[in-house]
Amino acid sequence: MVDKSKCTGCHQCELWCGTEISSVSKELYQAIHEEPQPVPRVYVEGKQFALQCRHCDEAPCIEACPNGSMRRDPETGLVYVNEPTCIACWMCVMTCPFGIINPSPSMKVAIKCDRCRNMGYPICAEVCPTQALKLEDRKDYRTKAF
Amino acid sequence: MEFIQKKTIDSAVEYFLTKAADSEIALVWDRYEGQLPECGFCETGLSCRDCLQGPCISHPFRDSNKLGVCGKDRDTLAIQSLLRLVLKGTMTYLDRLTDFAQEVESKQVTPKNKVKTDQMLKEVQALIQNGGTVAKKEFPKSWLRCWEELGIAPEGIARDLFKASQKLEGGVSEVEEILLWTFKASLFASMAQWLYGSLKTSVFGETVPTKIEINLGGLKQKAPNLLLYGYFSPILKRKIAEAAKKQGVNVMGVCTESLLPPFSFPIATGYGSQEIPLMTGAVDLVVVGDQFVNPSLLKVAKEFEIPIILASTLKKEKNIGLFVQRIVEQAKKSFNFRRSISRDIPEAKEYATMGFSKDSIDVKKIATALQKGLLKGIVIFAGSNNVKYTQDQEITMMAQEFLKNDILCLSKGEASVALGKYGFLNPASNEKHCGKGLSDVLSSLGKEIPSVIDIGGGDGTTTDFLLELAKTGKRDLSGYPIAACYPEANRSSEVTEAMWTVAMGITTYFWPALPVTGSTKVLEALTKSCAEKFGSKLIITTEKKIDARAKADFILQAMKGERKYNISGKPWK
Numbered sequence: 001m002v003d004k005s006k007c008t009g010c011h012q013c014e015l016w017c018g019t020e021i022s023s024v025s026k027e028l029y030q031a032i033h034e035e036p037q038p039v040p041r042v043y044v045e046g047k048q049f050a051l052q053c054r055h056c057d058e059a060p061c062i063e064a065c066p067n068g069s070m071r072r073d074p075e076t077g078l079v080y081v082n083e084p085t086c087i088a089c090w091m092c093v094m095t096c097p098f099g100i101i102n103p104s105p106s107m108k109v110a111i112k113c114d115r116c117r118n119m120g121y122p123i124c125a126e127v128c129p130t131q132a133l134k135l136e137d138r139k140d141y142r143t144k145a146f
Numbered sequence: 147m148e149f150i151q152k153k154t155i156d157s158a159v160e161y162f163l164t165k166a167a168d169s170e171i172a173l174v175w176d177r178y179e180g181q182l183p184e185c186g187f188c189e190t191g192l193s194c195r196d197c198l199q200g201p202c203i204s205h206p207f208r209d210s211n212k213l214g215v216c217g218k219d220r221d222t223l224a225i226q227s228l229l230r231l232v233l234k235g236t237m238t239y240l241d242r243l244t245d246f247a248q249e250v251e252s253k254q255v256t257p258k259n260k261v262k263t264d265q266m267l268k269e270v271q272a273l274i275q276n277g278g279t280v281a282k283k284e285f286p287k288s289w290l291r292c293w294e295e296l297g298i299a300p301e302g303i304a305r306d307l308f309k310a311s312q313k314l315e316g317g318v319s320e321v322e323e324i325l326l327w328t329f330k331a332s333l334f335a336s337m338a339q340w341l342y343g344s345l346k347t348s349v350f351g352e353t354v355p356t357k358i359e360i361n362l363g364g365l366k367q368k369a370p371n372l373l374l375y376g377y378f379s380p381i382l383k384r385k386i387a388e389a390a391k392k393q394g395v396n397v398m399g400v401c402t403e404s405l406l407p408p409f410s411f412p413i414a415t416g417y418g419s420q421e422i423p424l425m426t427g428a429v430d431l432v433v434v435g436d437q438f439v440n441p442s443l444l445k446v447a448k449e450f451e452i453p454i455i456l457a458s459t460l461k462k463e464k465n466i467g468l469f470v471q472r473i474v475e476q477a478k479k480s481f482n483f484r485r486s487i488s489r490d491i492p493e494a495k496e497y498a499t500m501g502f503s504k505d506s507i508d509v510k511k512i513a514t515a516l517q518k519g520l521l522k523g524i525v526i527f528a529g530s531n532n533v534k535y536t537q538d539q540e541i542t543m544m545a546q547e548f549l550k551n552d553i554l555c556l557s558k559g560e561a562s563v564a565l566g567k568y569g570f571l572n573p574a575s576n577e578k579h580c581g582k583g584l585s586d587v588l589s590s591l592g593k594e595i596p597s598v599i600d601i602g603g604g605d606g607t608t609t610d611f612l613l614e615l616a617k618t619g620k621r622d623l624s625g626y627p628i629a630a631c632y633p634e635a636n637r638s639s640e641v642t643e644a645m646w647t648v649a650m651g652i653t654t655y656f657w658p659a660l661p662v663t664g665s666t667k668v669l670e671a672l673t674k675s676c677a678e679k680f681g682s683k684l685i686i687t688t689e690k691k692i693d694a695r696a697k698a699d700f701i702l703q704a705m706k707g708e709r710k711y712n713i714s715g716k717p718w719k
Contacts (some may be wrong), residue, residue: 011203015186018207028186029663029688032206040207127183 002050006132013050013124013133014040020123021116036106041113042124043100050133052124053100053113055079061092061101061112070110073117080114154537156567158362158494159419165490166425171449173421174442178533191227191661191668192220196314206664216316224665225324226314228641231660232328233311235642236335238437240303242377243270243342245458250349254466255381262348266341273337276302281337286616289650296679298330298649306334325671332645336609343605346380351407353501353602355594358404359412360566363495365428366396370481372473373414373423374399375443378435378457380406385470386433387411395477398423401438401530401560403603405501413498416538416563417636418531421446428489431477433457438530438560438637451487453480498571500562500600503607504614507591507599512554513619515590516626520583522552523627523705526608526652527598528643529635530560534658538564540633540694545570545579547698549597552583553705556611559603564634570598612650624651624681627705632656633694644684648672653682655701663688 015028022038023031031038042052059079062070069086072079081092081101088108092101101112115135116122125133153175154160166173187193187203194214195201202214204223213219218226247270249255250263257263265280272278277300282290293299300306310327313319319327347353365371372395374383380403387409390397399411400420414423417438423429424446432447435457447454455473463469515521525548531537541564548555557565569575573596576588580597588595601607616623630647632640635656644654662668663686672684687697 010185011205012183012186014205014207016183019186022207027688027690028190029659029690032190032192032664033666038207129183129185 002052003132003134004049006130007044007050008130008132009044009049010129011044012127012129013042013052014044016123016127017042017113020119022111039102039104039111041100041111050124050128051098051100053079053115054098055115056097060095060097064091064095066091076117078115078117079112080117081110081112083109086110152536152539154419155539155542156361156415156419156494156537158492159415159422159537161492162422162425169449171425171446172442174418174440174533177442187664189661190664191224192664194218194223194226196226204664221321221665221667222324224662224668225321225328225671227661228668229310229313229324229328229331231638231641232331232335232645233307233314235638235640236307236331236338238377238637238639239335239338239342239642240307241437243338243345244274245379246342246345246381249379249381250345255349255384257349258351259348263345266345266348270341270345273300273334273341274303277306277334278337278341281340284340284613286613286622288622292680293333293649296326296329298326298333300330300334300337303334306330321665321667321671322675325668325675329645329649332642333649335642336606336646336650340606340609343602343607343610346605350380350384352505353405353407353503353605353607355499355506356405356410356501357497357499358410360496360498360563360571361494362414362423362426362492364396364398364412364414365423365426365489365491367428367489367491370395370430370477371428372397372477373429373432374402374411374434375420375432376401376435376439377403377437378433382457382466382470383411384409385466386473389470389474390477393474393478395474402435403605410501413563413566416531416567417560418533418537418634424450424452426490426492427484427487428491430480430484431455431473433473437639451484494567496567496569496572497574498562498566498600499573499594499596500566500571502595502599502601504611507595507611509611509614510618511587511590513615515554515583515587516619520552520587521554522583522702523629524554524556525701526601526628526630526647527555527557527561527565527633528559528608528630529632529640530637531564532634532636532658535634537634538567540657540697541565542568542570543694544631544633544698544701545598547695547702549579549584550581551702552581553702554584554587555598556601556608557598558601558608561633562598562600562603565598566600571596571600573597609650612652622651622681624653628652629701629705630654631701633697634658648676648682648684649680651680651682653685653704655685655687655697657687657697659686659688659690662686 018038018040019028019031045051055078069082070092086109092110101110104111125135192204199215204220205211269278269280310331313324313327384406398414400414401417404411404413429452432454573594576597601611630652644656647654676683
């Protein structure tokens with residue numbers, strides 16, 4: 001969940017997402033110099049709003065994917081890209097209502113947030129200094145928009 | 147993003163950690179954990195707050211904000227972060243010098259050597275106005291030629307510091323140019339430090355090797371304890387020592403010059419654990435300066451009802467004598483008042499012989515031993531504690547490795563305190579640490595020479611030693627297997643010091659990484675182009691989780707010229 005009033009637009013989530021998820025070295029000092037440049041999965045939009053995949057119940061990206069590379073993890077319900085089979089048709093990029101999925105600039109795959117499904121807790125929420133990004137179960141999310 | 151599991155290797159400090167946790171007193175380690183994760187942009191030097199259009203960052207992973215609002219790219223941001231630190235550090239040396247010079251000028255002390263004092267006071271004026279001449283005469287010609295060719299030789303405060311500071315204001319200077327301004331500012335600081343040392347010697351007399359107590363065991367159970375924190379006027383300090391001695395008040399120091407001839411102050415603890423002495427309940431009064439003092443002292447002092455006196459305020463004390471009298475009286479009063487508070491003094495105590503200089507060690511013998519191969523090299527330890535590392539662990543482990551491998555270890559300032567706490571500065575424990583070659587050299591130098599030799603702190607004794615070594619060996623320092631090592635650096639004054647050490651031709655290893663790691667160009671400028679200019683490098687490693695032994699091994703390999711692997715064990719490119 002993102003609390004808009006708490007986000008200061010400090011870009012720490014982007015920085016650590018890029019380092020932890022996308023870089024080869026996993027260390028900030030070295031990730032900075034890596035080629036190709038690591039791509040964060042979360043974006044700070046406009047001035048103060050961190051945006052990452054909502055993992056929609058009815059995900060248009062899964063619907064749009066022609067060869068089933070966009071998948072839902074049956075255990076956690078998280079949506080992720082199976083990168084080896086992605087054919088870079090960018091249908092998911094076009095259909096995502098939040099503009100989360102991006103074409104990778106260097107490798108021909110779609111990249112998106114999988115909410116750190118292999119790590120237990122998302123790195124962006126862990127590093128957020130104001131706790132604007134939090135991971136919590138919200139039954140009332142339809143009434144209280146993020 | 148890294149918690150330090152073990153906070154310190156000093157058992158006296160560790161004892162108080164549990165006590166602090168029980169009584170819910172937040173110490174430096176708790177506050178550090180509260181700060182994590184620290185801002186990645188600031189850590190790598192990719193942020194800027196120089197104007198009000200920002201704050202800006204250069205995003206390493208996004209193309210839309212690679213440049214700041216004014217157009218600074220990551221290289222400019224990183225080198226400016228370094229320049230900002232160096233300028234701030236330079237001010238600390240200048241403050242010490244001008245403060246001291248003013249007090250000597252106003253005749254608050256009778257100098258030991260009147261003629262030399264007057265000469266030095268004139269030289270202080272000259273340094274500020276046009277870079278001075280006496281200090282330059284002492285420096286080897288080859289250094290000065292190199293500095294003048296590059297345009298970084300000191301030329302006075304206006305040209306060196308005011309101009310350098312304008313590089314933060316704007317302009318289109320390249321990385322190389324700004325780096326040279328950084329060196330220029332730091333060399334100015336080195337001259338200021340050297341002059342401070344000379345002025346101190348001419349006012350108080352030569353510093354001779356002195357045996358002093360280190361660690362919390364030096365606090366007295368049945369006498370008032372007065373603690374001096376940080377750098378402040380040496381004249382005030384000396385007068386306090388004089389008055390305290392007469393009235394039976396025990397004076398100790400933390401992060402302060404411990405030798406002021408003829409007085410010496412036992413050292414209570416190091417920089418990292420500066421709150422701990424107050425937690426013993428045995429401190430009755432604290433006199434604090436500004437440099438090296440953490441604001442957290444105020445809160446801990448309040449908890450234990452310890453009065454704090456500031457050494458320098460806007461309304462300056464005109465009569466030092468009365469001020470000193472008030473301090474000592476208050477220490478005694480506070481001792482009586484605080485009788486109900488229990489005094490929990492740990493037994494930890496070590497002896498250290500400190501205050502060597504080029505006059506008390508035979509530099510010629512060291513140069514010959516280096517030539518003959520009895521000594522494999524020289525390492526100068528410097529820098530205080532940094533909460534990012536287990537307190538004192540890095541420096542002690544590295545010192546052990548070096549001593550085993552016949553490397554002569556010198557240390558200065560807070561590094562001496564860190565090593566002194568574990569007996570490295572106690573001649574009695576030489577056998578435990580030193581290799582055979584080193585043992586022979588140390589015993590040939592004199593009777594009471596400890597395994598690690600302390601060569602001064604905030605004064606220019608280290609520079610003097612290096613100058614002597616350069617003169618004796620008749621070659622530049624870059625030709626010797628000599629390195630400076632900052633295992634746990636912290637303050638901006640240490641960054642400045644590291645920069646001038648590089649300009650003097652000594653390869654310097656610096657931990658933790660300076661805020662320049664965001665730019666490949668700056669990292670290359672600090673290694674490759676510095677090697678071309680000065681024959682030395684400032685080595686900043688980007689690998690974080692490296693064992694202290696691996697670091698020591700890395701330096702050893704580099705000194706022996708057989709570097710095969712880089713610090714993380716990967717083949718060297």
